Amino acid sequence: MxxxxxxxxxxxxxxxxxxxxxxxxxxxxxxxxxxxxxxxxxxxxxxxxxxxxHSSYDFDSQRPLTPATPMEKTQAKFSSGPVTWMSLPRKDQLLILFLSRFVDFLQVASLQAYAFYQLKAFDDSLSDAQISQQAGVLQGCFTGAQVMTAIPWGKAADASWCGRKWVLVVGLAGTAISCLGYGFATTFFWAAFWRVFGGAINGTKADEEAGNVSRTMIAEITKEKKYQSRAFLILPMSFNVAGILGPIMGGMLADSSKTLPGLFGEKAVFGFQWIRDYPYALPSLMNAVSLSIVTVIVFLFLEETSRSRQHKFDLGLHLGSRLKAVVVGSEQADDYARVPTWEDRAMGNFQDKHIPAELKPAPSLNRLPFRRLWTRNVLFTLLTGAFYDFHLGAFGNMWSLFLSTPRYLNPTRRSSEVHVSEPLRRHLPLLFTGGLGMPASTVGVATSFLGSLGMLLQVTLYPPVQARLGTMRSFQWFLFLFPVAYFVAPYLSTLPSWSPPPEPASGGFIWAGIMVVLFLQVMARTFTLPASIILLNNCSPHPSVLGTIHGLGQSVSALFRTVGPVIGGWWYGYGLDIGMVAWGWWGVAAMSALACGTAMGMHDGSGHEVFLEGELDGME
Structure with missing residues (x-):
């Protein structure tokens, strides 16, 4: 039958x-x-x-958010079962997007583990406060360049001459080149130059919030709202996986002739001279290789989701299908062919090959004017995102700096050779200074806990809690954990340690304190990050400007992720100078509290709150 x-x-x-x-x-x-x-x-x-x-969100639009026609209502009715990972549409495409985000996050996460020591190697005469400020500038260079290029990349992703896929390919390939240049840099200027180059060409946006292009492609693949909480979760999941592997890889491979002398020492099998001449090149080289591999995968197997390019010939997909035919084999029964499924129709991918191309409907040309884009919800969403990205960017920089900063030396036994000025003395609970003094390898392990905790919470706690609270309440409620985490973080330097200063801090109290701070921060991020992506996606007043909304979101995000590390690094360095390491931490806590306030003005939009002429008639 x-x-x-x-x-x-x-x-x-x-x-x-x-x-x-x-x-x-x-x-x-x-x-x-x-x-x-x-x-x-x-x-x-x-x-x-x-x-x-007759759909208010027809298949030529960016993405239907609510069933507006009888067929859409029927689809929603009969697909109302529980959403699981296996029920997600186009899992192959989501996997490729996961890989593209993973390698992009990997190069950022690995850099944070050894940035303090690399900058110290450039100029060992600089103080810890100056190194902290340079680290903030270095991290800000990458996102700062994205501010200048976010809107052009967003428009290119929407344009018929480029599309989402090519923006992703160029971004990954360009970031690979920037990693090579950064790894062999010998001065702060050239390190900053290559980070600027990587940020300018990276239209994919390498941070945990996920990129403009990746966000848009996921939105266009998972058009039904019920799939979004899981589909968008692959973006922070990729960050967490990279957050586990990246710091460990960066910490172990940085100055590898000393950290792994058995493999990279002078007489070891991989003891090449260039590894000793450029001690921080190996992590960047590994990042460049992984980025290059994923670039090829994206080119060959990722499908374009932009409606303006879906009917155009894709050389990469053509070569990819030829490659799969060679590797897997192309023999099929002559009398059988793949039957299009309901999922294909719902996702807008089915094309009736019996209909001539000239008779197929052209995409809708209606587009919301830019001046009508600025609704109240869009403004509050962007403002909240600004504060949100500021403190996330500042934390990523300050956390690695705090772990690397030398510990406070207690001047109880003062001698004539050692003089500690009064401002640098401890006066708890407000005036205290110093970090944990950990080496790069230990910093990598401690930083990897961010990813480990995030992965655990996303798999176990996030799905049931998010399903119970919903997107909006999850975002608003868990934002309040950020100020708590940032307020208690500097007190880690006051906990008892098994080893005396200036040795690295160690012991049960130290690691328990690290886990508490990271648990609070990661718990908050786990529930707010996917929600922030969904809320930005849904605040779009019209499907025709979805790409522009994501471009604006990326611009705001990149701007404040640029300002966050720079100002956070300056606050942190200033706190070290005045003997109050908590200065920077509490400043970031105040910014996260502002995000809690502005989030109260947001609501979960429909993605189509503004209707153009003729659209309401089409719904009747």
């Missing part, structure tokens, strides 16, 4: 209805405009196309 339907070419849709168990097989029009199961009729392909053509 099934084979006869699969062979039929005259009624593909009917055969799909009979073969696809999740498709509503029989429906009937009701007086209220809804469709309900019925034993008398089966929807035809013409009926489906007619229903789709």
């Amino acid at each position: 099934a084979s006869s339907h699969a062979r039929s070419s005259s009624n593909d849709f009917t055969s799909t209805v009979l073969l696809d168990p999740i498709r509503p097989r029989k429906t009937q029009d009701q007086l209220d405009g809804t469709w309900l199961p019925d034993e008398r009729s089966i929807p035809t392909l013409d009926e489906v196309d007619d229903a789709n053509s």
